[in-house]
Amino acid sequence: xxxxxTLQKREIIATALNRQAARGERSALHQxxxxxxxxxxxxxLMCGVVSIFTTIGIVVVLGSxxxxxxxxxxxxxxxxxxxxxxxxxxxxxxISGAGTPLEAGEIIRMVNEEMRVVSxxxxxxxxxxxxxxxxTVAAPLTAGxxxxxxxxxxxxxxxxxxxxxxxxxxxxxxPLLNATLMISAVAMLVAIPLGLSAAIYLSxxxxxxxxxxxxxxxxxxAGVPTVVFGYFALTFVTPLLRSLFGIxxxxxxxxxxxxxxxxxxxxxxVASISEDALRAVPQSLREASYGLGATRLETxxxxxxxxxxxxxxxxxxxxxSRAIGETMIVSIAAGAGxxxxxxxxxxxxxxTGHIVRISSGDISYNSIDYNSLFAIGLxxxxxxxxLNILSRAVTARFREVYQ
Amino acid sequence: xxEQVQDRQSFVPGDQAFQDDLRRRHRRAKRWQVFFxxxxxxxxxxxxxxxxxxxxxxxxxxAIASKYSEAEVLAALSEARGVTVEGPLEALExxxxxxxxxxxxxxxxPVIVRxxxxxxxxxxxxxxxxxxxxxxxxxxxxxxxxxxxxxxLEQQTAILSANLTHDVLYARVLNDVIGLDILxxxxxxxxxxxxxxxxxxxxxxxxxQDPPNPQLKPHSWLxxxxxxxxxxxxxxxxxxxxxxxxxxxxMALTMLIAFPLGVGAAIYLEEYAHSGNWLERLIExxxxxxxxxxxxxxxxxxxxxxxxxxxxxxxGALFGFNEANGRTIFSAAMTMALLILPVIIIAAQEAIRAVPQSIRDASYGLGATQWQTxxxxxxxxxxxxxxxxxxxxxSRAIGETAPLIVIGASAVIFVxxxxxxxxxxxxxxxxxxxxARPQEEFRNLAAAAIIVLLAxxxxxxxxxxxxxxxxxxxxxx
Numbered sequence: 001x002x003x004x005x006t007l008q009k010r011e012i013i014a015t016a017l018n019r020q021a022a023r024g025e026r027s028a029l030h031q032x033x034x035x036x037x038x039x040x041x042x043x044x045l046m047c048g049v050v051s052i053f054t055t056i057g058i059v060v061v062l063g064s065x066x067x068x069x070x071x072x073x074x075x076x077x078x079x080x081x082x083x084x085x086x087x088x089x090x091x092x093x094x095i096s097g098a099g100t101p102l103e104a105g106e107i108i109r110m111v112n113e114e115m116r117v118v119s120x121x122x123x124x125x126x127x128x129x130x131x132x133x134x135x136t137v138a139a140p141l142t143a144g145x146x147x148x149x150x151x152x153x154x155x156x157x158x159x160x161x162x163x164x165x166x167x168x169x170x171x172x173x174x175p176l177l178n179a180t181l182m183i184s185a186v187a188m189l190v191a192i193p194l195g196l197s198a199a200i201y202l203s204x205x206x207x208x209x210x211x212x213x214x215x216x217x218x219x220x221x222a223g224v225p226t227v228v229f230g231y232f233a234l235t236f237v238t239p240l241l242r243s244l245f246g247i248x249x250x251x252x253x254x255x256x257x258x259x260x261x262x263x264x265x266x267x268x269x270v271a272s273i274s275e276d277a278l279r280a281v282p283q284s285l286r287e288a289s290y291g292l293g294a295t296r297l298e299t300x301x302x303x304x305x306x307x308x309x310x311x312x313x314x315x316x317x318x319x320x321s322r323a324i325g326e327t328m329i330v331s332i333a334a335g336a337g338x339x340x341x342x343x344x345x346x347x348x349x350x351x352t353g354h355i356v357r358i359s360s361g362d363i364s365y366n367s368i369d370y371n372s373l374f375a376i377g378l379x380x381x382x383x384x385x386x387l388n389i390l391s392r393a394v395t396a397r398f399r400e401v402y403q
Numbered sequence: 404x405x406e407q408v409q410d411r412q413s414f415v416p417g418d419q420a421f422q423d424d425l426r427r428r429h430r431r432a433k434r435w436q437v438f439f440x441x442x443x444x445x446x447x448x449x450x451x452x453x454x455x456x457x458x459x460x461x462x463x464x465x466a467i468a469s470k471y472s473e474a475e476v477l478a479a480l481s482e483a484r485g486v487t488v489e490g491p492l493e494a495l496e497x498x499x500x501x502x503x504x505x506x507x508x509x510x511x512x513p514v515i516v517r518x519x520x521x522x523x524x525x526x527x528x529x530x531x532x533x534x535x536x537x538x539x540x541x542x543x544x545x546x547x548x549x550x551x552x553x554x555x556l557e558q559q560t561a562i563l564s565a566n567l568t569h570d571v572l573y574a575r576v577l578n579d580v581i582g583l584d585i586l587x588x589x590x591x592x593x594x595x596x597x598x599x600x601x602x603x604x605x606x607x608x609x610x611x612q613d614p615p616n617p618q619l620k621p622h623s624w625l626x627x628x629x630x631x632x633x634x635x636x637x638x639x640x641x642x643x644x645x646x647x648x649x650x651x652x653x654m655a656l657t658m659l660i661a662f663p664l665g666v667g668a669a670i671y672l673e674e675y676a677h678s679g680n681w682l683e684r685l686i687e688x689x690x691x692x693x694x695x696x697x698x699x700x701x702x703x704x705x706x707x708x709x710x711x712x713x714x715x716x717x718x719g720a721l722f723g724f725n726e727a728n729g730r731t732i733f734s735a736a737m738t739m740a741l742l743i744l745p746v747i748i749i750a751a752q753e754a755i756r757a758v759p760q761s762i763r764d765a766s767y768g769l770g771a772t773q774w775q776t777x778x779x780x781x782x783x784x785x786x787x788x789x790x791x792x793x794x795x796x797x798s799r800a801i802g803e804t805a806p807l808i809v810i811g812a813s814a815v816i817f818v819x820x821x822x823x824x825x826x827x828x829x830x831x832x833x834x835x836x837x838x839a840r841p842q843e844e845f846r847n848l849a850a851a852a853i854i855v856l857l858a859x860x861x862x863x864x865x866x867x868x869x870x871x872x873x874x875x876x877x878x879x880x
Contacts (some may be wrong), residue, residue, distance in 0.1 A: 047667030061707040197442030225802020296430035325697025327805035389697035
């Protein structure tokens, strides 16, 4: 941004030039130049607007596809049939067949009529229903009619159920979310101490020469593609964990290995941003601390780190956000198949891992599987966006300004 | 600093407790300094372990078995030709290789012709004349109206020799005649430090399985066949040419889209936007937020928009190409462009901001318009910085895997991409696919592909560093 004085100066000059132009005759050349200037300006603005369209695109795509996921109903076979014929007014139906029992409140469908289950008598094999709901027409039905049940995913079920089994119609995101959070927690357990310590060393202890070498080398870590980290997790860290804790304890695919490597991957993120924050603390604060007789450690922990806390916390939040969005490491090393487990040595699929696995297979558009990807994606987007905004808010809110 | 504090001891009461406390504090400071340094070292060691692990897997020893040894094949060929044919097999001419096929697997020769050259359905191949079945191939005119089964073995062999490349023929010989089979592979570290152990394992293997012509030999998984060959289900023949070409295509197209857009947006934000209106503030904030969106989300965006909604465009159907669906290089490049756009914009903004205001003022003073100032003064001064940022964003894009998988690039592709509307595979995808397979040999291949990918990144980053160096030199000079 240019400073205000320059802008004013430029405006004054522009006004003067305009006046001059107004007095004399406006040449065709002059007009063409002005038009050209304006066209370019709007072209450039359009370039910037592309980024807004990207965001709108993300929100609309994720939102609309996820909405399809939550919009009922798709009718699935309940594996039950009507046992005896019924009239158009009967409300007590005898049913037979296997499969998951019906539940009160559920919507079922026979031929073209939709009904709501009011109560279920499992012992007698009968159900009481409310006939002809949702604008359908009641009609007599013959015995042997298939009963379809409405399979809709409610937002409540999505967010609270601990089962993700598309083939059974249960879509609870918790197993995926749980694996994501577990891996992120392990990753932060690795990245926070290592990253912050590395930042403190680089900023407070290392000589300028050492720093000039060490920092770029550490940042090389940030340049390694994540698929390579995934390979590293599977072929190096996992065997290492298995030899340390026993082959029976540690599965080939496990969240611990993925978490550790994700942690290694975000060390540079944490270190680099924290170090910038530490170095921004004015030298006078350190000198004052030494002047009071503090050791270098005491200066670091009681003066420098508290002064740079906003930047450090922001780096942690950004690290978490990256860990949650990380895809290739977890898809390679953390295993396939959603599992609700707190065992770090067992495999469990994360949100991102699930998206990769499902979309890399044969997937038909408009299937519930396809739509579910976008529902997961939306959740992921909301979480990471919130974290990113939080990280910037922390920086802005708690920034200490030294003059 | 430590000395300074110690110097001040004479200014404070020198009783024993104080001295002890001071010593304790200094010991603690020392301990933590070691810890801080160790943390840094752990990070660097992880990097080292990563590289070492890749190198360890990419080179090593393999045990191979083959139905015939190379010497046997050469001897048989010499006998058939009546002259001594010199090895190695790889150096043989096309007609010699085709001759080997005819000698060892005469009945498979027409099958190979069909697999490699047929333009018609497999069930029609033996019925239609060659003119039609092998349309486009070089054929002697006298056989063009015959069917494949009416030809002699010599004629069939001649078709192979005239129409297949050396690489394909050699791969066929290795595969179908020699029947190269990798029994087991060992890592570089074991090769270097435990060769006796490998030999013992090899002997046990030979004793247990009794494979024909067993051989233990050092092997580099990264070799010329690997870099120039195409995908194969046999690990010893698999190559990554298709993947490298795919990556290059995607990168070129991505840059073509993202570079002008990104630089344009950056110019607008730095040079024009100063009134602080809502649109400009929105763009700024939005770009920072987009930079933090996980790449897989861009994949979902690309899947819904470019692959599905814009399928007529991205499949090239609108332009007369008939690709079945929108999972093409075009879709990949568009997705990647959106992904790296925020990175390019932020880098370009910084480069433009670093151009001294005095340059602009001088240009205005000479009567230049704003665009003239930008085009002739600001951009040339900012260009090296912009290019550095762009190259770095490119090196991020090269390694991106997740969005490509999500838009559907996970199919196994044997054909080189020929344009923006081809199906494709890319290096990181190839690495991912090989890593996911359980056999050890594919892990080795993945390691070799990782070396290629890292080499590509190294080239890009060196270019960025050299550019940055030149800028700082120029500013100093």
